[in-house]
Amino acid sequence: MPALVSHLSSMTQRTVRDKFACLTQMATILNLEKVSEILDFWGENSGLMTWRLTPAEVRRVLGLRVDFKPEAIAALKLIYSGLDVAISQTQFTKAQF
Numbered sequence: 001m002p003a004l005v006s007h008l009s010s011m012t013q014r015t016v017r018d019k020f021a022c023l024t025q026m027a028t029i030l031n032l033e034k035v036s037e038i039l040d041f042w043g044e045n046s047g048l049m050t051w052r053l054t055p056a057e058v059r060r061v062l063g064l065r066v067d068f069k070p071e072a073i074a075a076l077k078l079i080y081s082g083l084d085v086a087i088s089q090t091q092f093t094k095a096q097f
Contacts, residue, residue: 035072
């Protein structure tokens with residue numbers, strides 16, 4: 001992965017590192033065993049990792065998993081920049097992602 005990022009970075013003036021960080025975070029979310037596991041990586045548990053995805057984007061990615069219940073996703077308390085972000089389940093659908 002680092003070699004790919006380096007190669008693509010040399011081909012463009014735009015930063016691809018941030019885009020790959022987003023993709024890596026999406027892959028992490030899609031590989032979770034259950035919805036609540038995101039809390040092991042989010043907020044105070046994120047360690048040195050800086051999340052590039054917003055709470056809304058995290059919910060949309062979680063919503064791509066057909067085995068995750070929408071109610072469980074909507075019930076997540078994701079804190080972003082010190083704010084509790086409440087997002088209605090009906091605001092985001094797979095088609096909007």
